[in-house]
Amino acid sequence: MKLYYSETLAPRKACAVAKYLGLPIEYVYVDLGKGEHTTPAYLALNPNGKVPCLVDGERSIWEADAIICHLAQRAESPLWPRGMQQQTDVVRWLSWNSQHLYRHSGSLYFEHLIKPAIGLGAPDSAKVAEAQGWFRKHAGVLDRHLKDRKWLLGDELSIADFSVAVPLPYAASAAMPLEEFPEVTRWHDRLNALEAWRNPFPSRPAHAAATA
Template identity: 75%
Template sequence: MKLYYAETLAPRKTCAVAEYLDMPIDYVFVDLRKGEQSTPAYLALNPNGKVPTLVDGDKSIWEADAIICYLAQRAESALWPRTAQQQIEVFRWFSWNNQHFYRYGGALYFEHLVKPWVGLGGPDPAKVAEAQGFFRKHAGVLNQHLKGRKWLLGDDLSVADFAVGVALPYAKSAAMPLEEFPEVQRWHDQLNAFDAWRNPFPARQDQVAVNA
């Protein structure tokens, strides 16, 4: 298998799951600043010109949430739950995250980290304020859900935890008010206990990441 990635949010979850599962993967770094995601060779793998992309034999799989499910299933890992009801719960959290929590955590990540990284200047105060407001709203939903639960689906870690938590390693540097939500903080602290979560990206000689 080959995993094409950059050191940004969506690829982070795929690299973290692959590392957690100790998958036999060849990592291929895609330099976004050089436009490598737009080359004909890469577009043949992923017509969206986005990262990540997983190639397994003759299969090319794109979209990070699909990739982490594929990896967990291929490894026969409990990260992909066995029951239909729990699988529905995974997709519920994927959908909620993409429409709400990740959307606004990602907006803060973009304003504070991506913009200066690509030379677009500093954060826009109005956009930051708007994203923080929505982040608080949705973090409140997550905080309430996590009361009495160790992980999103209950007692067992799943791909949903890797997906929903992906922006939180950058909370401090991206001005996400994570400290206001003790259950979310507790849950993320549990993820931080995994080396695969703290250090998901493979080492490179030219380390140029968008990180804290």
């Protein structure tokens, strides 16, 4: 298997799950600054020109949530639960996250981290305030759900936890008001006990990292 990634938000969840599972994967860094995601060779793998992308044999799988589902199933890991009801709950949280928490935390991530990195100027204060408002609303839903639960599905860690929590390592630097939500903070602290969560990205040669 080959996992094409960059050190950005969506690939983080794919790299974290891959590392947690310990699967034999070749990691291929895609330099977004150099436009490597727009080359004909890469677009043949992922016509959306996005990262991550997983190539497993003849299959090319894009979208981070689909990739982590595939990795957990391929490893026969309980990160993809066996029970039908729990599988439905995983899909529910993946869908909820893409439309709600990830969407608005991603806006804060873009305003505070991506824009300065690519020379687009300072954060737009109006967009930041709007995204923070939505973050508070949806983090409140998550906070209430996590009360008396260890993980999103209860006692068992799943890919849903890896997916929903992926913006939270950037909370401080992207002005996400995470500290207002003690249950979400407790849950994320539990994830931070996992090496694969804290350090998901593979090491790259020093000269490659310096020129990225």
